[in-house]
Structure formats: C-alpha cells, structure tokens
Amino acid sequence: MRLETAQLRLHTGICEGMPDLEPVLLDRAKRLPGLHRVALGRNLPGSWGAGDYTLDLQFKPAPPGAPADASGLAAALDDIATVDHVAYRAIAGGTRADQLHDGVWRTLMFRVRPEAPPWQMHALEQDLLRMPAYMPGIRNWRLARVLSPGPWTHVWQQEFAGADDLLGEYLMHPFHWGRVDRWFDPEFPEWTVEAISHAFCPLATSLIDGHNHKEETTP
Numbered sequence: 001m002r003l004e005t006a007q008l009r010l011h012t013g014i015c016e017g018m019p020d021l022e023p024v025l026l027d028r029a030k031r032l033p034g035l036h037r038v039a040l041g042r043n044l045p046g047s048w049g050a051g052d053y054t055l056d057l058q059f060k061p062a063p064p065g066a067p068a069d070a071s072g073l074a075a076a077l078d079d080i081a082t083v084d085h086v087a088y089r090a091i092a093g094g095t096r097a098d099q100l101h102d103g104v105w106r107t108l109m110f111r112v113r114p115e116a117p118p119w120q121m122h123a124l125e126q127d128l129l130r131m132p133a134y135m136p137g138i139r140n141w142r143l144a145r146v147l148s149p150g151p152w153t154h155v156w157q158q159e160f161a162g163a164d165d166l167l168g169e170y171l172m173h174p175f176h177w178g179r180v181d182r183w184f185d186p187e188f189p190e191w192t193v194e195a196i197s198h199a200f201c202p203l204a205t206s207l208i209d210g211h212n213h214k215e216e217t218t219p
Helices: 021-030 072-076 118-134 163-172 174-183
Strands: 002-010 035-042 053-059 081-095 101-112 140-146 154-160 193-205
Touching: 002 101, 021 035, 021 053, 021 072, 035 193, 053 101, 053 193, 072 081, 081 118, 081 154, 101 118, 101 163, 118 140, 118 174, 154 163, 163 174
Parallel strands: none
Antiparallel strands: 002 053, 002 081, 035 053, 081 140, 101 154, 101 193, 140 154
C-alpha cells in the first residue's frame, strides 16, 4: 500500500461557508484515484506547526517504478484548504493494541538538516524507535521516510489511548529529554532536525494496525 498524510489549513471564513465541512473534505478525498482508506481528525489544542485537520490516506499499490506523487489532494482541496502533504514509506514500527478504539493519533513531520551526516540521521531514527520500550503509553507506532518532494524528510506517528499519555508520559519522559531531545535542539552538538510539525487528533480505530490487515475498500 502507498501511504500519505497531510496537514490541512482551512482558508479564512471557510467554516462559515461550509457548515458540513468534514463530510465535504472526506468526499473530496474519496474521489482520489486508487484510494483504499481515508481517516480525518480535527487537531486538538496543543498542536503546533500544523494545520486544522490531520488527513491520512492509504492507496492501492502503485505500478513498479511509479514516482511518489502527493499533488492530487492539494488540487482536490484547493478551494477549501492549503495542504502540507507527503507520501512516505514505513521503515519500522510496532503494535501493542491492535484493536485500539477512541484513542489519540499523533503525527510528527520533521526535516533533517541537509548538513547532517548520515550517521546522525540513523542514530536519530534508532532513538525514536527506542521510545516505546520506555513508554508503555505508546500503544502503536510507525517511523517513515518521506518519498515525495517537499520540506519534510520523516514522519513519526504514534497511537495513544488518550491525550494524557502523549502530553504527560511521552512529552515529559526522561528518555525524551535526556536522549531524544538532543537531535532536535540547536544548542546540542548532535543537532539534526531543523523543523517540525506536531499534530494530534482523535482516533476512531487504529490506523497503524489497519495498514497491516485487509480493509474494506473506500467507495
């Protein structure tokens, strides 16, 4: 499957003009060719560097050799929102709660500094993937590298049972501040990440587990 995620920033005044906005957004997304599954969530207070909504898309496999293209959604939503959109390939992940319902979906898009040596990027990736071992509140997780052109290089996604697990254990954990934060802080010699977008929204059912199971095709 081809995976894509997007941050949607609504145009000014669009909510007043479209009271049934979320069904409209979903309807537009469902028209994209080859779509298999779509999920939309309104970002919660505390998100930053992000949009108003997080949209996740799962497509049927593209033909071999086809380039990653994240332009179709931007065109479909041009009169409603600006779209910060990436296609990506998962490099690692895991699940603890394959039947998670009514949780919280967190998406961190980030950009590795072009000057950073390869060993720093790989060390950063490994530290991110070590976080679930220290934080049981991370129920499911996935780290991916971006394939499409644009400002982002990685997507780091997690699923939680509730926002307290993200805002409490995850963001305040000693492993986060003592180990992971050095890759994101320009005051550290290991500074690797120069920009981030942090968003979290309600999650009806697990998206990470769903990518590993047969799903009903979106009409």
